[in-house]
Amino acid sequence: MIExxxxxxxxxxxxxxxxxxxxxxxxxEKGQSSVLAGKSGSGKTTLLNCIGALEKPDNGKILCNGRDxxxxxxxxxxxxxxxEIGFVFQAANLLPWxxxxxxxxxxxxxxxxxxxxxxxxISGLLATFGLAGYDTAMPGELSGGExxxxxxxxxxxxxxxxLLADEPTASLDSATGYQLIQLMLSLxxxxxxxxxxxxxxxxxxxxxxxxxxxxxxxxxxxx
Ligand SMILES: Nc1ncnc2c1ncn2[C@@H]1O[C@H](COP(=O)(O)OP(=O)(O)OP(=O)(O)O)[C@@H](O)[C@H]1O
Ligand SMILES: [Mg+2]
Numbered sequence: 001m002i003e004x005x006x007x008x009x010x011x012x013x014x015x016x017x018x019x020x021x022x023x024x025x026x027x028x029e030k031g032q033s034s035v036l037a038g039k040s041g042s043g044k045t046t047l048l049n050c051i052g053a054l055e056k057p058d059n060g061k062i063l064c065n066g067r068d069x070x071x072x073x074x075x076x077x078x079x080x081x082x083x084e085i086g087f088v089f090q091a092a093n094l095l096p097w098x099x100x101x102x103x104x105x106x107x108x109x110x111x112x113x114x115x116x117x118x119x120x121x122i123s124g125l126l127a128t129f130g131l132a133g134y135d136t137a138m139p140g141e142l143s144g145g146e147x148x149x150x151x152x153x154x155x156x157x158x159x160x161x162x163l164l165a166d167e168p169t170a171s172l173d174s175a176t177g178y179q180l181i182q183l184m185l186s187l188x189x190x191x192x193x194x195x196x197x198x199x200x201x202x203x204x205x206x207x208x209x210x211x212x213x214x215x216x217x218x219x220x221x222x223x
């Protein structure tokens with residue numbers, strides 16, 4: 001359960017004062033899937049980054065199972081991100097010097113999942129994501145869709161409580177993106193992972209339990 005309470009975030013840049021998030025209050029239930037939609041610049045990435053503790057709001061609280069993540073020190077933040085969160089971005093961001101299997105191994109190692117359980121998880125993820133036989137492939141040898149499948153598999157390998165995806169299908173064709181999101185929705189439902197996806201993709205907006213619209217940093221509607 002994530003509760004966002006009166007969160008605001010402002011930036012000051014060459015363009016002057018920008019309100020990226022204005023007094024947002026919102027909660028996400030465990031296992032629920034949501035889309036964050038809204039025009040470019042409406043605050044989607046800023047909100048995802050605040051929930052993932054990549055950025056700190058200027059005001060407000062973000063309670064994750066009762067703990068305010070905005071008060072975390074660096075070490076608490078790192079542990080929170082490592083154990084409880086999976087991130088997926090528009091680009092797959094795989095580590096190019098590691099094989100596909102080693103990219104999947106990384107979050108497991110970081111969370112102390114080793115030995116037989118690690119091997120079982122990696123082969124299970126490769127099969128689930130249609131990547132059987134890709135263990136020793138290097139990221140540079142993959143298509144965009146294949147690389148993004150590895151990125152999703154890596155993001156959920158450690159069974160995070162929360163998966164945050166920022167425009168995850170933006171570089172894929174619509175059929176590939178749709179299939180990948182279908183798969184993620186069913187995996188997240190099975191694992192009771194809360195999924196929040198920021199997107200412009202109209203097709204994707206219809207797929208999740210909930211749609212949340214942002215406009216100029218304000219919550220427009222919530223379902
Ligand atoms: N580091 C920053 N410095 C200054 N302004 C920023 C910074 N990050 C975001 N902004 C501004 O905050 C507002 C919200 O940006 P954000 O990236 O959250 O929008 P978005 O909804 O994700 O847009 P897009 O759909 O284009 O990804 C925008 O006006 C943006 O220019
Ligand atoms: Mg964005």
